[in-house]
Amino acid sequence: MAGSYPKRLLIHRVTIQRVTVSAYDTRGLEADTWSDSATSVPCRLVFNSEQENRDGRNTVVQNWTAYFTGSVDLKASDRIFWDASNDPTNTVDKYFEITSARKTFNRVGRLFSVQAELLLFE
16 A cells, blocks of 8 residues: 555646735736745656637647645645756646645555646646
């Protein structure tokens, strides 16, 4: 019986970023300042689907799922940065918006992993 998500499957390294300050820009609109909450966090990123958002613009939206060990500190208000220079499986820097984060438990009730549903806007 596994105690947590198998580390051999966590083939990607990401940075978890959290909003530290909300300020206002020159137009009076709220602008967030992000800082690194955790760096080089092992995870597994899985591409799920892609669609084009034609609601007044030409934007491609990708849906991804990220799998982490249960010990990761992750909130739905965070974002994930996947640095292309630190990961040979990634060719372009990517910022993911987290739409949901949930904890999964094994059959005896121990925390197994954290899963996050992600959006990537291109």
